[in-house]
Amino acid sequence: xxxxxxxxxxxxxxxxxxxxxxxxxxxxxxxxxxxxxxxxxxxxxxxxxxxxxxxxxxxxxxxxxxxxxxxxxxxxxxxxxxxxxxxxxxxxxxxxxxxxxxxxxxxxxxxxxxxxxxxxxxxxxxxxxxxxxxxxxxxxxxxxxxxxxxxxxxxxxxxxxxxxxxxxxxxxxxxxxxxxxxxxxxxxxxxxxxxxxxxxxxxxxxxxxxxxxxxxxxxxxxxxxxxxxxxxxxxxxxxxxxxxxxxxxxxxxxxxxxxxxxxxxxxxxxxxxxxxxxxxxxxxxxxxxxxxxxxxxxxxxxxxxxxxxxxxxxxxxxxxxxxxxxxxxxxxxxxxxxxxxxxxxxxxxxxxxxxxxxxxxxxxxxxxxxxxxxxxxxxxxxxxxxxxxxxxxxxxxxxxxxxxxxxxxxxxxxxxxxxxxxxxxxxxxxxxxxxxxxxxxxxxxxxxxxxxxxxxxxxxxxxxxxxxxxxxxxxxxxxxxxxxxxxxxxxxx
Ligand code: NAP
Ligand code: MG
Numbered sequence: 001x002x003x004x005x006x007x008x009x010x011x012x013x014x015x016x017x018x019x020x021x022x023x024x025x026x027x028x029x030x031x032x033x034x035x036x037x038x039x040x041x042x043x044x045x046x047x048x049x050x051x052x053x054x055x056x057x058x059x060x061x062x063x064x065x066x067x068x069x070x071x072x073x074x075x076x077x078x079x080x081x082x083x084x085x086x087x088x089x090x091x092x093x094x095x096x097x098x099x100x101x102x103x104x105x106x107x108x109x110x111x112x113x114x115x116x117x118x119x120x121x122x123x124x125x126x127x128x129x130x131x132x133x134x135x136x137x138x139x140x141x142x143x144x145x146x147x148x149x150x151x152x153x154x155x156x157x158x159x160x161x162x163x164x165x166x167x168x169x170x171x172x173x174x175x176x177x178x179x180x181x182x183x184x185x186x187x188x189x190x191x192x193x194x195x196x197x198x199x200x201x202x203x204x205x206x207x208x209x210x211x212x213x214x215x216x217x218x219x220x221x222x223x224x225x226x227x228x229x230x231x232x233x234x235x236x237x238x239x240x241x242x243x244x245x246x247x248x249x250x251x252x253x254x255x256x257x258x259x260x261x262x263x264x265x266x267x268x269x270x271x272x273x274x275x276x277x278x279x280x281x282x283x284x285x286x287x288x289x290x291x292x293x294x295x296x297x298x299x300x301x302x303x304x305x306x307x308x309x310x311x312x313x314x315x316x317x318x319x320x321x322x323x324x325x326x327x328x329x330x331x332x333x334x335x336x337x338x339x340x341x342x343x344x345x346x347x348x349x350x351x352x353x354x355x356x357x358x359x360x361x362x363x364x365x366x367x368x369x370x371x372x373x374x375x376x377x378x379x380x381x382x383x384x385x386x387x388x389x390x391x392x393x394x395x396x397x398x399x400x401x402x403x404x405x406x407x408x409x410x411x412x413x414x415x416x417x418x419x420x421x422x423x424x425x426x427x428x429x430x431x432x433x434x435x436x437x438x439x440x441x442x443x444x445x446x447x448x449x450x451x452x453x454x455x456x457x458x459x460x461x462x463x464x465x466x467x468x469x470x471x472x473x474x475x476x477x478x479x480x481x482x483x484x485x486x487x488x489x490x491x492x493x
Contacts, residue, residue: 021335024342026129031119033206036067039075039229040212042082043222049074054231056205059126060339060348060383068205071230076197076237079226083168083195084243086223092165092193100151103190105218106211107144110137110183113214117207121179122339124206126348126384127302129340139464140183143482146466147187150487154192157484163491165193166269167245170238173208174251175201175350176305176406182208184481185248186225192490194246197226197238201251203351205229239263246490249273250307253404253430253475271479271489273307273471275404276432279425280310280461281415281447284318286437290459292326295410298435298461300334300388303346304408305354307476308433310461312401314421317414324392324412331375331388338380346408349384358386358407365391365400370411396427404430418443422450431473435461454480 036053038045048069055064069075091099110117117140118133127136154163169189173181178200189196200208212227228234232255239247239259249259250273263270280298282291298310315323339347349355365372371393379385389409394401401411415421425434433455436447444458454471457463464470469485471477479489 021343023338025338026119026122026340026342028119028123028340031116031123033066033120037205037209037229038069039071039079040209040216040225040227041075041079041223042226043216043220045212046078048072049078054202056124056203058123059203059350060380062382065124066206068209068229071199071228071234071237073237075228075230076234076241079197079228080168080170080238080241080243082223082226083197086221087165087167087195090221091195091224094193096152096154096193099190099193100148102218102220103144103148103151103187106214106220107141107148109214109218110141110144110211113210114138114141117179117210119340120210121207122347125175125178125204126339126350128344128347129342130344131302135464136177136180139466140179142466143180143183143187147191147486150484151191154487154491157487158491158493161493163192163487163493166490166492167194168243169194169196169246169248169490170241170244171196171198171248172235172238172251173198173200175204176302176307178204179207179211181250182211184486185250186211188481188486189248189490190224192487194490195224197228197244199228199230199235199238202231236262244268246270248481248489256477269489271471271481272477273479273481274432274475274477275406275430276307276309276472276476277312277402277404277428277430278308278310278433278435278453279312279314279421279451280435281314281421281425281437282316282319282323283436283438283440283443284316285439285443286459287439288319288323288326291437292323292330294435294437294459294461295327296330296334299410300331300346300408301462303349303386305350305406306462308455308462310433310435311405311410312425312428313410313412314415314424315412317416320414324390327390327410327412328373331390334375334377334388336375336377336379336385336387346388349386349407352384354406355384355386358405358409361400361403361405361407361409362389365394365398368394368398368400370394370398370400396424402428418446422447425451429475432471432476433457
């Protein structure tokens with residue numbers, strides 16, 4: 001065996017004696033955030049009809065970033081009117097090739113301003129810059145590139161049909177991937193010849209408003225894309241508007257049900273991308289270290305504010321102890337803190353309300369008799385934070401196992417046979433995603449055909465691609481976004 005030299009010994013990193021990274025903050029000097037933003041209606045920023053604004057804050061500092069307009073019925077009316085006019089006068093008459101050119105332009109402008117978008121996404125929502133820079137922004141650009149390519153090829157996507165746009169699409173999105181969700185909604189709608197009224201979430205409107213600047217700069221005809229900011233009532237005004245032809249909603253199952261009820265009996269088309277409680281299953285023959293990394297990414301990516309997060313871990317009994325020990329070790333090395341620091345793994349919880357929800361679930365878990373383990377992380381004084389959390393000694397009937405926590409909280413259960421774990425994995429009202437870790441192709445096949453969920457990963461987790469359809473079964477929603485399937489909800493075929 002090779003002997004370690006004195007120099008090598010001296011240089012060896014000792015993790016036990018407080019070895020740490022230096023701060024590596026991304027600068028914010030280049031960011032221009034206005035004090036106030038109006039709605040983006042008919043190609044320009046306009047003041048809200050009722051003159052009301054609300055603040056959006058940085059959840060890692062609790063500082064106000066900007067004021068944005070509160071959308072009223074009158075604002076939604078104006079946006080829908082602009083979208084209808086753009087649809088009938090220009091957008092539905094334009095060739096697919098020309099529509100595609102505008103969409104490519106949006107994609108390229110996002111790439112050009114990628115750094116600015118990443119920093120603002122992180123400031124407004126609390127997610128680590130590493131993720132907004134490497135995941136949210138590139139994927140948002142990729143969605144526009146991908147759907148730009150379809151704009152002049154719709155007849156090849158649906159041979160023998162005459163694909164036509166529907167009209168005005170009302171789109172409502174959540175706060176966990178603000179720019180990316182806007183891209184998932186706007187790109188396929190434009191490619192298929194529809195016009196859009198979109199409402200971002202209350203806590204994260206800024207990157208959508210920056211996207212509006214890009215849409216204006218790309219020279220899109222006025223009214224093709226309209227962005228109205230506001231709260232739940234603003235969303236409801238879009239849903240209930242008579243001149244909207246289609247609703248695309250991403251958010252909680254509770255609000256999804258309200259929307260489904262309120263448009264029942266109308267001719268409106270509907271897609272719902274709702275909550276999830278994914279099973280991540282690890283068999284004894286899996287590459288364990290690789291699986292542990294996948295489990296960590298599956299639940300702690302974006303603070304666990306991910307609809308398809310692997311929030312229920314199922315470990316085969318024979319390897320339960322070793323996997324648990326490795327997870328405990330690994331979460332101690334996760335760095336929680338300043339989201340703008342490039343070394344941060346887990347940023348701020350998106351809002352005070354969401355932190356309260358997470359803490360309420362942890363209390364419910366404790367009262368149900370669960371063992372709760374949190375890493376010993378130092379938390380900043382201001383802002384909303386939650387250390388990575390493991391929850392053991394739970395069973396199928398525990399609420400913390402059944403309900404979506406939407407935070408960095410992983411429940412751990414064991415199983416003995418594939419049949420048992422399949423039954424447990426499917427024993428949830430949700431059906432959005434799932435993961436399997438094993439060395440055996442046959443097990444991957446049996447599990448992924450048996451789990452009733454829209455998206456399944458094998459020996460990986462949380463991988464997204466614009467070409468791949470995404471969506472749920474059961475209470476996780478209906479319809480698909482992404483890929484060729486993502487065109488269908490926006491077309492009359
Ligand atoms: P949410 O409370 O349902 O809100 C989603 C959006 O709907 C927000 O813009 C919200 O406005 C608006 N809204 C609230 N009440 C409304 C109403 N009555 N009518 C119309 N719009 C209304 O969900 P969230 O807490 O923001 O997001 C988290 C949820 O989204 C989780 O359950 C997560 O699983 C799900 N999600 C699903 C997917 C997917 O693809 N399946 C992706 C991401 C997230 P305000 O912001 O003002 O409340
Ligand atoms: Mg905010």
